[in-house]
Amino acid sequence: MIRLDKITKQNGRQLVFIEASAALQRGEKAGLVGPNGAGKTTLFRMITGEEQPDEGQVAQDRGITIGYFSQDVGEMSGRSVVAEVMDGAGPVSAVAAELKALELALADPDRMDEMEALVERYGDVQGRFEELGGYGLEARAYEVLAGLGFSQEMMDGDVGRLSGGWKMRVALARILLMRPDVMLLDEPSNHLDIESLIWLESFLKGYDGALLMTSHDREFMNRIVSKIVEIDAGQLTTFSGDYAFYEQQRAQNEAQQQAQFERQQAMLAKEIAFIERFKARASHAAQVQSRVKKLDKIERVEPPRRRQSVAFEFQPAPRSGEEVATLKGVHKRYGSRIIYEGLDFAVRRRERWCVMGINGAGKSTLLKLVTGTAEPDSGSVAVGANVKLGYFAQHAMDVLDGDQTIFEMLEETFPQAGQGSLRALAGCFGFSGDDVEKRCRVLSGGEKARLVMARMLYDPPNFLVLDEPTNHLDMATKEMLITALSAFEGTMLFVSHDRHFLAALSNRTLELTPDGVHAYGGGYTEYVARTGQEAPGLRS
Structure with a gap:
């Protein structure tokens, strides 16, 4: 559905991706992980076309719709919360707008001479609106907003009066109502209380499109994704399984790589010691040269890239009363x-x-x-x-x-x-x-x-x-x-x-x-x- 093929991307002096490849298939639910600044948002922006890779390509199946929720929600004001959500529902919102304009045109006495064409167009647009589930759109918008914790009063109130956190929920509701072929969700669990979080889990489990998301909530990630795409040092690595499996697999891979690195370092030290010891002796010249050539040809094993995480230890606190x-x-x-x-x-x-x-x-x-x-x-x-x-x-x-x-x-x-x-x-x-x-x-x-x-x-x-x-x-x-x-x-x-x-x-x-x-x-x-x-x- 979406393929990242040997993409290279540089932001300023930072090489974000170096010939990195990954894919998101139809119906897959994947978590995107990596340290802060690794390039998660850049990856989302390349998939939506807001940014281009310097090399390689981002390929998509023809005609798919993509919904992208980011932490930058932009300005919202001047209409009700439910109207704001319905306006972002993708193709159906554009059809709804045309339907409303046609209704006004049909009621305009100055356009009587266009009536036949307007009626014909209205029938076509109404059919498309029905096909897209437009008549159930408002009810679904209210349902999504209720799931995300909005009261009836808030849904019908001015979106401009909401705090930043609630506007985030409005932006998220727009994407959920849209139900695109692919959802890109950047930290959707931020600003949600536990009830809304659990409702969103249930919604995403029932969503039949493809999903790529980031989240700092371990439980939320574990319950939804069946695949992890990791960004680390410019590379994309795919792991099958939830976040817990990824952590376990990554630790196992690191331990194996560390063991290989240590074995190779011991072998190199032994060979270098032999070369240093006998390089001045003519009787060992052939052996020394042979070992030097062997060392030149060996592909070096890198030590695992360990993410820095320092443990914090409490100083003893004074004892309180009972x-x-x-x-x-x-x-x-x-x-x-x-x-x-x-x-x-x-x-x-x-x-x-x-x-x-x-x-x-x-x-x-x-x-x-x-x-x-x-x-x-x-x-x-x-x-x-x-x-x-x-x-x-x-x-x-x-x-x-x-x-x-x-x-x-x-x-x-x-x-x-x-x-x-x-x-x-x-x-x-x-x-x-x-x-x-x-x-x-x-x-x-x-x-x-x-x-x-x-x-x-x-x-x-x-x-x-x-x-x-x-x-x-x-x-x-x-x-x-x-x-x-x-x-x-x-x-x-x-x-x-x-x-x-x-x-x-x-x-x-x-x-x-x-x-x-x-x-x-x-x-x-x-x-x-x-x-x-x-x-x-x-x-x-």
Whole structure:
């Protein structure tokens, strides 16, 4: 369906692809993986024709439709959300526009002399509209928007009033409604809550076209794709299987290549030692020359290209008291909307609570109440003895000083720490070498999140409160964070839509529902087993 044949592409000084080849067949669902900056977006843009390879070619089957969802959604305003989504539904939206124009023309008394031609054209266009499923388009648009978490009021409201994250969902809905022959989805799982994520999983499983997507959500990727295309050092390598199989296969390939490299290095060292030892002896001249020629002809095995991922280890945190946080009879409302009525909740030392609930259930509000960044209308919130609090909130990234470099920010926060220690900290969170000289204003969302996390964890608190800590983080950084937090001996209260993160770190679950607050004595895995659902909003 789509074939990349020996493509070479250079962006500035960077060689992004070097004679790389891959293919996407009809109906295949493939994940595109590779480190940040490897060229995933460039590959998408070459498939859509927005960019051309310097050498090689991108070939497509004649007449196929391609839908491309990227993180750059552009301007949206001036019409309802549902109208915006229907307008992007591919050929059917163009036919709908012509049908509407013909209806206006048929009602125009000044065009009576064209009536016969207009009626004939209207019949043709109406037939095409019906053939494309146009009459069910609006109902399908509402269905897709509901799946992505929009309320009826939001669907009928002005798209221009939505936040950036919700506009992303609108852009995604346009592609899903279009149902093209090929979908290219660049991080579709960003900005989605867990209910919308699970709905999207189900939609994509039932989609019969070809799919190529990137995602930092391991569970999401595993459940959808049956093939992985990896970009690494300018090459495209295809693996059959899901992301978990790819990881396993890649580790196995690396181990084999490392073993081959080490065997060859040992053999080369032995041959070179022989040559050095006997090169001055005439009696061994023929043997020496023979071995020199042999070494010249040997194809060298390269060591595996290892992706840099540095483990972060916590310094021991001070021990807190047994009672870490206690909420008694807490009432909280925003305007006429009641969030909590008489909430009682307690967090004890070494508990790791994950908080579940649909959008608007009060997850972030609970975290704000516990951290003191919001006050209850009535009732009490108390933090226990010797509790040292660390709070990761989404807005924390907005208050970074844009003029400071990464290293200057770390130095200002930890003036007593040595340069080597701070550079090691930066390296753990993906800032190596000259990266530490980047100014905060140029950092991506993921880089800002990593910097805030590094600053919070260096001098560790004993009570971590985390609001969506994995948003914007790539898989390697998530894994590093999970590994680090698994070894953390303090207490945690957190919200996340990443099921891998939830399952790996929680040992208690708090579920917020319209019927009340429910506490479960096990972590997220036990919660799923007990309720039969992966999120509260999925219950019938």
